[in-house]
Amino acid sequence: MAFRLPAVFCFCLLVAAPAFAQSGRFSGIKRNERDRQSKLEMEPGVVYFNDPAKRPVELTIIKEAPVFSDKEGNHRVGFIRADQTVKLEAMTERAYYVRGKGTRDDLVGWVPPWAFSSKDPNFVENLKKLYSRQIVVQRLVANHQVAVGMTVSEVAASLGKPTRTDVRKTGKGESGRWEYIDYEDQKNYALVRDPYTGNLFRQLVSVTRIEKGKTSVEFDNGFVSAIEESENNRRGAGDVRLIVPPVVFGW
Structure with a gap:
C-alpha cells in the first residue's frame, strides 16, 4: 500500500510562553555534567x-x-541572567533545557518559557508543534517504523542502512527510493554415502537466499512521500501513517 505526502508547511520560530517554578540550590556546572546529560537523554x-x-x-x-535540575521544576539550582543568547538543548511541554550565565556562576538546567522572547509572535505555538512531532518520531524510531512526513535522516535512524538506493534529480528538486529487503537463507543438503563405511549422511551443498519481505520508502526533497510494504513485512507505523514535516526555523 502507498501513502502520499501533503503540502509541506514551514514555521518561522523564535520565543515566549507560560511558567513553572519551585526551589533548591546550585553553584555552577558540576563535574558530573556528562553523566547528567546522559541521564537527560x-x-x-x-x-x-x-x-x-x-x-x-x-x-x-x-x-x-529560576533554573531547575529537573524538568518538573522541583529543585531550583540558581537563577539565569537576562540579556543573553542561549542554545536550546532539549525541551518538554513546560520547560526548556539550556546553559548560560547565572547570577553567580554558569548554569545548566530547565528554565520556564516565560523567560524567553522572540521576534516571532507564534514561537510558543510552533515550538509546541515541533515538540509534538518529535515525540511521535522518537516513538517511531524506537520501534523501527516509518511514516509519511519523516526526513531521510529519521528513516536512516529508524531502519538503518538501506539495501538499495535510487536517486533522481530534476529541475524541481530531488527524489529517491530506499529499499529495505529482508532475506532468509535456506540451506540445501544432499545425501552422500561415505566411501569407507557406506553410511549415508547429509552434506550441505548450497545456500539459497530467499527474499522474505520488502519495504520501499520514497522521498521527495528530503521527506518521505510514500511507503510500500510487502504483506509479510510490515515496517509501517501501525496507527501512525502520516506526520507533519519538521518545523523549519527562520531566524
Whole structure:
C-alpha cells in the first residue's frame, strides 16, 4: 500500500510562553555534567536538539529566571541572567533545557518559557508543534517504523542502512527510493554415502537466499512521500501513517 505526502508547511520560530517554578540550590556546572546529560537523554517526554548536522535553536533570555535540575521544576539550582543568547538543548511541554550565565556562576538546567522572547509572535505555538512531532518520531524510531512526513535522516535512524538506493534529480528538486529487503537463507543438503563405511549422511551443498519481505520508502526533497510494504513485512507505523514535516526555523 502507498501513502502520499501533503503540502509541506514551514514555521518561522523564535520565543515566549507560560511558567513553572519551585526551589533548591546550585553553584555552577558540576563535574558530573556528562553523566547528567546522559541521564537527560534517557528521560521520557523530552525532545533533544543535539544533532550537530542541524542548525542550533538559539533563544534570547529577556528576564532573570529560576533554573531547575529537573524538568518538573522541583529543585531550583540558581537563577539565569537576562540579556543573553542561549542554545536550546532539549525541551518538554513546560520547560526548556539550556546553559548560560547565572547570577553567580554558569548554569545548566530547565528554565520556564516565560523567560524567553522572540521576534516571532507564534514561537510558543510552533515550538509546541515541533515538540509534538518529535515525540511521535522518537516513538517511531524506537520501534523501527516509518511514516509519511519523516526526513531521510529519521528513516536512516529508524531502519538503518538501506539495501538499495535510487536517486533522481530534476529541475524541481530531488527524489529517491530506499529499499529495505529482508532475506532468509535456506540451506540445501544432499545425501552422500561415505566411501569407507557406506553410511549415508547429509552434506550441505548450497545456500539459497530467499527474499522474505520488502519495504520501499520514497522521498521527495528530503521527506518521505510514500511507503510500500510487502504483506509479510510490515515496517509501517501501525496507527501512525502520516506526520507533519519538521518545523523549519527562520531566524
